[in-house]
Amino acid sequence: MSAAMERLVGQFSDQLWRLNNLYTITDKGGRRIIFKMNTAQEALFREMHNQNVILKARQRGFTTFIQLFMLDACVFNSDIRAGTIAHTLPDAQVIFRDKVRFPYDNLPDGIKAAVPALNDNTTELLLGNNSGIRVGTSLRSGTLQYLHVSEYGKICAKFPEKAREVRSGALNTIDKDQIVFIESTAEGQDGHFFELCQGARTKKNTGEPLTPMDFKFHFSPWYEDDAYRLAAGSVGIPPSYAEYFGKLRGLGVNLTAEQQAWYVKKSEQQQGDMKREFPSTPDEAFEAAIEGAYYSDQLARMELDKRLTRIPIDTGIPVMTTWDLGLNDSCTIWFVQAVGMELRWIDYYENSGYGLEHYVNELKKRREQHGYVFGDHYFPHDVNNGEISNGKSRFDTLVGLGIQPVAVPRVQNVNDGINATRRMLGKSIIDPVRCEQGLKCLRNYRKEWDEDRATFRDKPLHNWASHGADSFRNFAQGYVEPSIIQPRQRYSRRSSGGGSWQSA
Incomplete structure (x- = not known):
């Protein structure tokens, strides 16, 4: 064999060389160019594990690289199956068209002749060596050697049923020794993508050895571009x-x-x-x-204005509370002090599975341990509903426990309450340590996603975050802007029969 032929054989045996020399893509300007790895793509290539979870900034090129990596495996190996999951079928088809079929169609003619395409559709490329790559929104059936899940954070946030299908279906098509890529931008502290990242980060930070079934964490920040x-x-x-x-x-x-x-x-x-x-x-x-988060701009502004900061508790100022009541769901309480026009959110408590006495005792603990002097307590309209255990209304139960409830009627349009909350955030300071979970609820309170129309509905999603957000909104409706409730109504105050501990 001649030296030139040996060099050529050596090059085609080197996957890194193939990936940087054989595949044509279109760049951001729409020009055809030979693909060359950027720093983020090369880092993933060199640090790749069996199972990889990638938290990324926008436009880092991971989808392009992963598709070419899987296409290359299919072209140069027989009997390989690779698959890509996107959050919608149109997105999956665009990935296939631009990042699989186009690079294949522009391979050198000799390679295509040796490994011809046996089909022509918008979701699968089947090659003459019995290897193939397909795209879809679930990919439950079959066995794969390579799997790519694109924008999994969005799938978890918008399509929880599809996320469950990915977890229980697609991930079970992969053997422990095969290759998985799960990549996405972040979508809040909720869902399987967040859990995967947190678990993989913990292993990385502790230096724990990874088995083939452990996910390796990769992070690609914007400033590396x-x-x-x-x-x-x-x-x-x-x-x-x-x-x-x-x-x-x-x-x-x-x-x-x-x-x-x-x-x-x-x-x-x-x-x-x-x-x-x-x-x-x-x-x-x-x-x-x-x-789709309701308060994203307001919280970002608060962060820039340094209004998410530690707050000393002034025991000379009354502490008001605002509640969301749950029977089977969480019960949440925000603690707030009004100082002039400023609202200081100093504390937050959330729990589930307890009666009202438990939550009143939490107030007593704060009074005894930290000197809280309580003012008004704002409750949603359903405070007048009966309790399952004794048939008494929650209102009467609270009065018996020494709490004087202020019941805030239901707002006619929830968007009015949300807009009032946005305005309230403009004059609020939140302690990010004592209110950590409550702040997490505000960040994750979002609109419901309409899968059929591929758009957000004009209504809140009811999930774990809605309880803390609802109790926060209750204060905006009942204290800050009660005029949005028409007519303005409150349940009358009643004598608590000596339950005056709260303001003593």
Whole structure:
């Protein structure tokens, strides 16, 4: 064999060379180019594990790389099955068209002649060597050697049934020694993608050895992309951003002036979605707004204004509470002090499976241990409903326990209450430590997704986050802007028969 032929054989035996020299794609400008790995793609190639979970910023090229990686495996190996799951069928078909079929059709003619395509459709490529790659929204049937789940965070947030199908179906088509890629931007602290990332991060941080069945965590932040830069000096850096960049330096992330300029301008455009779409750290990706979240812009503004901060408790100011009552669901309580026009959210409590006495005792604990002096207690309209155990209304039960409820009637349109809450957040400060779970509820309170119409419904999703968000909204409706309730009504106060501990 000649030296040239040996070199050619060696090149075609090298997957890294093949991936960087054989496949044609279209770039962001619509031009045909030979694919070359960027730094994020090469890092994934070199650090790949059997099962990989990838938390990413936008436009890092993981979908392109993974599709070419699986296509290459199918072209150069017989009897391989690879599959890709996207959150909608149109998205799956676009991935197949642009990142599988187009690169295959533009391979050198000699390769296509040796491994011809045996079919022509929009969701599957079957090759003459009995290898194939297909796309869909579940891929439950069959056995796969390679699986790619694209934007799994969105699937978990918008299509929980599909997420369950991925978990119970598609992941069970993969043997422990095969290759899985699950990649997405973050979509709040809820769902299987969040759980996978947290579990994989814990193993990475502790240095625990990974078995083939463990997921390896990969994080691709925005600042690793050379495209995310603007000319230094072209953008003024506001103090709030300068402080944010300083915090990143404390975490070992040293941004250049060009990167800082880009971030400021991009953040003006993205607003509350910035940290979700372009995270600097894994933690902020999951703490950032989720798509369809009601209060994302307001919470982002509070963070920039440093109104998510530790708050000292002033025992000379009455503490008001606002509740959401649940029988089988969580019962939630926010604790707030009004100082002039400012609302200071100093504490939060949530639990489930207990009667009202348990929650009143939590108030007593705070009074005894921290000196809380209580003012009004705001409850939703259903405080007048009967309790299952004794037939008494919750209102009467609370009065017997020493609580004087203020019942807030149901708002005619929940969006009026949500808008009142948005305005209330503009004059609020929230303690992120004592109110950690409540703040998580506000971040994750979102619109319901209409799968048939592929859009958000104009109504809240009822999930774990809605309880804390509802009790917060109850205060906006009952204390801050009671005029949105027409007519304005409250249950009359009743004598508690000596239950005056709350203001003593």
